[in-house]
Amino acid sequence: MRKTKKVNNGGPSLKIIPLGGLEQIGMNITAIEYEDSIVVVDCGISFPDDDMLGIDLVIPDVTYLKENISRVKGFVITHGHEDHIGALPYVLRDVNIPIYATRLTMGLIENKLREHNLLGHTKRKVIKFGQSVNLGQFRVEFIKTNHSIVDAAALAIHSPAGTVVHTGDFKVDYTPVFGEAIDLQRFAELGKKGVLALMCDSTNAERKGFTQSERTVGHTFDTIFHEHQGSRLIIATFASNVDRVQQIINTAHRYGRKVVVEGRSMVNIIDTAMNLGCIHIPDNTLVDIDRLKDYPDDRTVIITTGSQGENMAALSRMASSVHRKVSIGPNDTIIFSSNPIPGNEKAVTKVINELEMKGAEVIFQDVHVSGHACQEEIKLIYTLVQPKYAIPVHGEYKHLKAQAGIALELGIPKENIFILRSGNILELNDEKAGVVGQAPTGAVLVDGLGVGDVGNVVLRDRQHLAEDGIMIVVVALDSATGQVASGPDLVSRGFVYVKESDALMDEARELMNKVMDNCVGRGCTDWGRIKTSIKDSLSDFIWKKTKRRPMILPVIMEV
Numbered sequence: 001m002r003k004t005k006k007v008n009n010g011g012p013s014l015k016i017i018p019l020g021g022l023e024q025i026g027m028n029i030t031a032i033e034y035e036d037s038i039v040v041v042d043c044g045i046s047f048p049d050d051d052m053l054g055i056d057l058v059i060p061d062v063t064y065l066k067e068n069i070s071r072v073k074g075f076v077i078t079h080g081h082e083d084h085i086g087a088l089p090y091v092l093r094d095v096n097i098p099i100y101a102t103r104l105t106m107g108l109i110e111n112k113l114r115e116h117n118l119l120g121h122t123k124r125k126v127i128k129f130g131q132s133v134n135l136g137q138f139r140v141e142f143i144k145t146n147h148s149i150v151d152a153a154a155l156a157i158h159s160p161a162g163t164v165v166h167t168g169d170f171k172v173d174y175t176p177v178f179g180e181a182i183d184l185q186r187f188a189e190l191g192k193k194g195v196l197a198l199m200c201d202s203t204n205a206e207r208k209g210f211t212q213s214e215r216t217v218g219h220t221f222d223t224i225f226h227e228h229q230g231s232r233l234i235i236a237t238f239a240s241n242v243d244r245v246q247q248i249i250n251t252a253h254r255y256g257r258k259v260v261v262e263g264r265s266m267v268n269i270i271d272t273a274m275n276l277g278c279i280h281i282p283d284n285t286l287v288d289i290d291r292l293k294d295y296p297d298d299r300t301v302i303i304t305t306g307s308q309g310e311n312m313a314a315l316s317r318m319a320s321s322v323h324r325k326v327s328i329g330p331n332d333t334i335i336f337s338s339n340p341i342p343g344n345e346k347a348v349t350k351v352i353n354e355l356e357m358k359g360a361e362v363i364f365q366d367v368h369v370s371g372h373a374c375q376e377e378i379k380l381i382y383t384l385v386q387p388k389y390a391i392p393v394h395g396e397y398k399h400l401k402a403q404a405g406i407a408l409e410l411g412i413p414k415e416n417i418f419i420l421r422s423g424n425i426l427e428l429n430d431e432k433a434g435v436v437g438q439a440p441t442g443a444v445l446v447d448g449l450g451v452g453d454v455g456n457v458v459l460r461d462r463q464h465l466a467e468d469g470i471m472i473v474v475v476a477l478d479s480a481t482g483q484v485a486s487g488p489d490l491v492s493r494g495f496v497y498v499k500e501s502d503a504l505m506d507e508a509r510e511l512m513n514k515v516m517d518n519c520v521g522r523g524c525t526d527w528g529r530i531k532t533s534i535k536d537s538l539s540d541f542i543w544k545k546t547k548r549r550p551m552i553l554p555v556i557m558e559v
Contacts, residue, residue, distance in 0.1 A: 013429040014161040014196065016391065017439050020044070020060035022422045023397050025203070025341070026083040027443070029060045030166070030393070031072075034159040037136025038072045040065065040097075041155060041166055045086030048445070059087035061442040065095045073135035076142075077101035078168025079152035080108040081240055089116040090446065098123035100133050102142060104151040104242070107272040129153065129183065144183040146173035148214070148371025149240045150278045154187075161429050162196025165385050169201050169394060171211040171370065172377040177218070177243035178278060187384040197428060198387035202395035203372035205402035210376050212369040217337065218247040220367055225255045228333045231361070232297035233257070234326075236307035236315045237337040239265040241371075242273045244337055245303055249281055252301045258287045262326070263305030263314040289325045297331050307338035309347025319354035330359030337367045375406060382410050389433055390417045391426070468550040469494025471542070473512055473534050476557045483520060485559050488512035488534075495542075495550040504545060511541050527556050 014034050021028035026046030032039050045057045065072050074097050078084055085105065089112050099122060101109060106126045113119040127133055129144040141156040147169045155166040165187070174181050204211065225233070233252075237244045245261075252259050259281075261270050273279040292300060306315025315334070317323040328334075334355050340348045352362050373381070382390070390412050392403035400419045407417050416433065418426055423441035427434060475487040490509055492501075515537045519530050531554040538552050 011429045011431055012159075012161040013427050014159055014164065015436075016164065016197070016199070016420075016426045016428070017064065018393065018420055018422050018424065019062065019064060019439065019441050020046075020422055021083075021394060022400065022420055025395065027058060027060050027087070028084050028394060029062070029087070030199070031064060031439075032138070032157055032159075032164060033068075033071070034137045034161055036071050037138055037159075038065070038068060039135050039138050039140060039157065040072065040075045040095075041157075042078055042084040042168075043075055043087045043091050044081070044083035045446075046083060046443075057086065057446045058443045059090050059446060061440060061444050062091050062095055064439040064441075065091075069095060069097075071136070072097050073138070074098040074100055074133075076133070076135075076140050076155055076157075077105050077109065078155060078166070079147055079149050080105040081149060081169065084169070085109050085112065089113060089118055090444075092118055092122055096121065098125065100125050100127050100135075100140070102127060102129065102151040102153050103276050104149070104273060104278050105153075107276050108240075108269065111268055111272060127153075130186075132158075143186050144180060145170040146176050146182050146214075146371075147171060148238065148243070150178050150242045150273065156186075156190055162388075163190060163194070164197045164199065165190060165195050165387065166199040166393070167201050167373075167381060169203070169372060170377075170381075171204075171373045172380060173211075173213045173215075175213045175215045177214050177246055184380070184384060187381060191384050191386040195385045195387045196430065197389040197391055197433075198382065198385050199391045199393045200378060200381060200403060201372055202392045202399040202403040204370055204374045205378060205392070205395065205399050205406060207370075207374040208376075209374050211372065211374045214243050214247075214369060214371075217244060217367065217369055218251065221247055221251045222254075224333075224335060224363065224367070225251050225257075228361075229255070230298050231331050231333045232300050232302070233333050233335065234302045234304060234315070234318070234328075235335045235337055236304050237368075238307060239263060239269050239305050241338075242269065242279050245270060246279050248301065248303055248337075249279075249285060253282045253285050257299050257301045258291075258295050259285050260287055260289045260292055260300065260302045261304075262289055262302055266303065266305045266314075292325065302326065306351070307336050307348075308341055308344045309349075309351045311347075316351055319351045319358075321358075328355060328358040328360050332358075332360040334360050334362045335367050336362070336364035339368050339370075378403060378406055379410060382407060382412075387412070388416060388430065389428055392417075392419060465494065465551055468548050470551045470553060471495055471508075471538065472553045472555060473538065474555045474557070475512075475516060475530075475534075476559045479558045484516050488516060492550075495548065507545075508538060508541060511537060530554070530556060 017031040019029045028042045028044040030041045127142045132139050132141040139158040143154040145152050145154045154168050157164045172182050304314040306313030318326050318328050355362050390407035392400040404417045423439045424435045425437040427436045470493050472491040474489045476485040478485045515533050534554040535552045
């Protein structure tokens with residue numbers, strides 16, 4: 001983190017406070033503040049790390065917004081991916097402010113709010129491209145961009161201190177499947193008027209060249225359909241990639257195939273896109289999965305979730321033979337129309353292996369293009385916008401660093417490029433910029449219906465249980481005499497298989513008898529001390545015998 005002097009308070013200053021989304025892919029949320037007004041860009045989730053056992057998803061800590069709730073004017077959302085909208089139903093419980101988004105983005109948000117019974121309690125407004133919304137001291141303008149989901153927007157956030165351009169997730173696609181190409185003209189107009197800071201997507205900042213158009217995938221599908229006219233096609237892709245689904249449906253229709261959409265998230269998003277006119281499905285092309293058996297294999301296509309190897313996704317259930325409607329066989333060709341997200345490679349490989357063991361052909365190369373800008377597109381946006389300050393966003397540190405290198409190469413002074421960390425408060429105006437403080441940030445863990453009730457202590461216990469199991473020692477004491485009425489009884493889970501470890505358990509039980517005799521003989525009535533004696537003695541014994549350290553839980557009852 002670059003150290004700079006505090007901004008001169010002589011002129012109006014703007015604060016940019018990323019509350020998540022830096023040093024990681026996901027959980028994107030940024031507060032932008034000017035005097036008595038705060039607008040919040042996006043509000044996304046991230047998925048749990050491997051060591052977050054049992055956690056469903058991770059949402060950002062919005063303590064800063066709660067502490068300044070009277071100044072927070074609204075959420076402005078760039079697009080409808082989970083890492084940009086997924087946390088809204090949880091955050092809105094504490095920060096209930098209006099939401100502003102484009103058509104499909106709002107449709108997907110409303111699906112979430114409906115599930116959480118928040119639809120009637122949340123103000124929402126759909127914004128068209130080119131329109132602006134006034135939020136306190138800010139005017140936020142929505143600009144058309146391209147991404148792997150329809151209706152993605154960049155934001156021009158105008159304030160008395162200057163204009164901040166936030167690209168959202170984007171790429172430059174001159175031939176998009178749906179809608180118009182990115183509005184480069186508007187970026188150029190903003191650049192001519194003067195832009196204080198550019199917050200630009202860094203995901204593909206390490207990749208040279210340009211990202212290919214989404215339409216190129218359509219040509220690949222055409223080739224695959226032509227070469228596999230005798231087999232059933234099962235295509236796995238991201239549920240939110242409506243343009244990809246549109247191209248699959250178009251190709252299926254040309255080849256006279258019926259299409260089945262499988263996977264809850266896929267069905268929900270396609271229904272929403274159809275209702276909003278963001279996807280066009282020819283008549284009699286889409287059929288219910290229950291009618292799949294009415295058509296020969298070579299006349300059907302299944303579009304499904306599970307391209308990332310998720311355990312409960314439809315394709316994973318097909319691969320492991322637990323899907324109730326679809327059985328994989330040698331007459332199936334499965335296409336992975338996505339790249340594995342970093343960290344998912346093993347899960348994807350496992351599914352591919354399972355599918356190929358069933359005799360299916362699996363295609364997983366050259367059937368995907370990214371939704372994020374590569375280096376030349378990032379250079380184009382910088383050249384058009386001509387920002388005074390560069391603030392790379394959306395990515396791990398190496399991605400942010402790569403974009404900082406691009407900005408430097410384009411002539412932005414090193415002192416005007418800020419690689420921020422989540423929580424940094426960057427204050428800037430036309431004269432100076434610098435990090436002036438730290439807002440509270442962190443990960444709030446969602447487990448079932450519990451939000452934030454699982455912390456480091458619980459995770460540490462879960463890790464301990466997962467690695468070494470548990471031993472429970474149950475003792476009943478006579479309330480009148482303090483003597484042992486029954487027990488000690490030992491219960492083991494995840495430590496050893498009791499039926500095959502009789503000798504070990506008998507020795508442990510004998511040790512516990514001695515410990516209790518010793519405690520009772522000394523007249524010890526403090527349950528805390530008795531539990532400590534049980535824990536220490538049993539822990540030492542098990543370590544000597546097995547070199548393992550299970551969690552030991554003494555339970556004392558009074559009878």
